[in-house]
Amino acid sequence: MQRVIIVGAGAAGLIAAGRAAELGAEVHVFEKTEEAGKKILVSGQSRCNVTNSAPLETFIKYYGRQGQFLRNAYHRFFRDELLALLRRYGVETQTERGGRIFPTSGQAADVRDALLDYAVGHGALVEYKSPVSRLLVADGKIQGVELRNGIKAPSNSVILTTGGASWIRTGSTGDGYRMAQDVGHTIIALRPALVPLRVREQAHAKALQGVSLRNVCCTLLTQNEKGKEKVLHSRYPQPPTGEMLFTHFGVSGPLILTRSLDAVDALRQHKKVLLSIDLKPGMSRDEVQHRLQKEFEEQSHKQLANLLKGWVPHSLAQVLADISGVGKEREVHTIRAPEREAIAMLIKDFRWEITGALPLEAGMVTAGGVSLKEIEPQTFASRKVSGLYLAGEVLDIAADTGGFNLQAAFSGGYLAGEDAARQ
Ligand SMILES: Cc1cc2nc3c(=O)[nH]c(=O)nc-3n(C[C@H](O)[C@H](O)[C@H](O)COP(=O)(O)OP(=O)(O)OC[C@H]3O[C@@H](n4cnc5c(N)ncnc54)[C@H](O)[C@@H]3O)c2cc1C
CATH class of the missing domain: 3.50.50.60 (FAD/NAD(P)-binding domain)
Structure with a gap:
């Protein structure tokens, strides 16, 4: 036998x-x-x-x-x-x-x-x-x-x-x-693989810890010494939109886990690996701008972070208002067109730098x-x-x-x- x-x-x-x-x-x-x-x-x-x-x-x-x-x-x-x-x-x-x-x-x-x-x-x-x-x-x-x-x-x-x-x-x-x-x-x-990722922007990650985003789109990009960016294609089939999560050290959740090995491998070869989150993949940047403009007119005395709460979770609204340089407490009627464009840009292309992954x-x-x-x-x-x-x-x-x-x-x-x- x-x-x-x-x-x-x-x-x-x-x-x-x-x-x-x-x-x-x-x-x-x-x-x-x-x-x-x-x-x-x-x-x-x-x-x-x-x-x-x-x-x-x-x-x-x-x-x-x-x-x-x-x-x-x-x-x-x-x-x-x-x-x-x-x-x-x-x-x-x-x-x-x-x-x-x-x-x-x-x-x-x-x-x-x-x-x-x-x-x-x-x-x-x-x-x-x-x-x-x-x-x-x-x-x-x-x-x-x-x-x-x-x-x-x-x-x-x-x-x-x-x-x-x-x-x-x-x-x-x-x-x-x-x-x-x-x-x-x-x-x-x-x-x-299938591992949470660390980001350079630790303070923002900490502020967003526990926030989960649904129906967002995540794209990884590499950047060379000259600052030239290239989209990093996914090794696995990727749904057009999905769910992700912020942790105290970075990002996790299904969309991120799926892309994590791509990021880990890219970090071995490229100077920088960036994550771009499209918070409103169903709208073009122009559409986001127009809707923002309309809401700024209709709710002109609202503070920016309060208005953005209608778009994204509360803590993210505050972080976006901060990063945009406009400030969360500014009343929206005081916000100028270039500032509004910067906010729209952030909503469509919310950037993070990936610095690594959790260990094996x-x-x-x-x-x-x-x-x-x-x-x-x-x-x-x-x-x-x-x-x-x-x-x-x-x-x-x-x-x-x-x-x-x-x-x-x-x-x-x-x-x-x-x-x-x-x-
Ligand atoms: C949290 C978590 C959730 C997961 N969920 C899923 C899921 O839902 N679906 C899915 O498809 N995959 C999932 N996976 C992945 C999947 O579980 C593994 O890929 C799969 O179990 C691998 O099977 P394996 O037999 O190769 O190894 P394992 O299932 O890890 O078995 C290896 C065995 O070898 C034994 N062993 C190791 N060294 C020695 C030694 N020297 N002598 C004797 N014995 C030894 C270990 O004790 C262990 O019992 C998950 C993984 C994790 C960590």
Whole structure:
């Protein structure tokens, strides 16, 4: 009987264990923490957004350039197969806004339990508090793994599903990158993704902390030494408008998280990265000007910040009045045309300078990881070490929010488990 060792009982590891055991392999899972699938439990605000209803062609765009790698896998094990598997283990699902698919129960634990049942029900053995420290390789072939306590577990099939290097309290502390590198894999630089961003204008961010904006449009720009600006296109499909949030250090919320990896990468290459927020994307600058002019005439004795409260949340109205140089207490009948234009300009192009992101640990996903060039896209087998497979976030795959990261982990894990069992 084929013996398969799986390192890490997360999303990819559990499904790999289930599939390999279902095919008759003797499966041994080593999990570092005291519990399986800790990250599944926190995912989707503990509701676990398992996948997305987007059609395949759109779906793969949510991985940026890495999407093509997943095409093969998704032709073999995709959303329908995943949802059918979950249903077999009692998890019904429902589709919500943006095509996000969640368990109907609203409980991430149901997804984790279903995957654990799938694995253990087919005879997989899961050993908790069993961190693996290295992969054992001889003559380009996997021989097994060594646990941190020095014990060696032999096997000619090993699946590495140790996850990323963020949210480390869920167990994913980046061990897999080091283990893969030690046996000859290339690690693409790790960067935080789906992560809040820091801004230069700290005082304004602090004043706006907690303010959430809906139906705004965010654009990232790079600026070179000569001050020349260029729009930075989004690696993921971006909705025309969406929601963002100010924090005491900068910006966050769905629109920002989606663009965060673009900003992180741009900061490595460009002198300046700027964020432009269009607070009224439904109106042109001229329309904003005209409406402002009309309101200034109709409510001529109102103070500027009070009038702007009709446009944006109160604290933002005050900040806009300050930044425009007009001052929040000026009565609007005293405001001249160029000043009004400056206010309209701010409403359409509210600028921030992005100085960085929160650290890797704070990202919902780790971008970078084992180079996809070294992985077989049909089986997730290593091209460097025979008998070794890698799946999930340990690979250089980082998608947008919406269920795409888990689907990649599930599909990769399933195919790796299948091939490992059939060796
Ligand atoms: C807050 C949050 C919310 C998220 N929500 C969603 C969502 O709703 N939808 C979505 O698609 N994605 C979501 N994600 C991302 C998604 O959860 C991950 O991409 C996915 O869990 C990755 O699966 P994985 O199996 O590769 O790694 P993980 O699920 O992280 O599992 C890795 C496992 O390996 C174990 N391990 C690590 N090192 C060792 C070692 N040396 N020895 C033994 N075991 C080890 C870990 O303890 C862990 O159990 C979210 C992430 C976060 C942080």
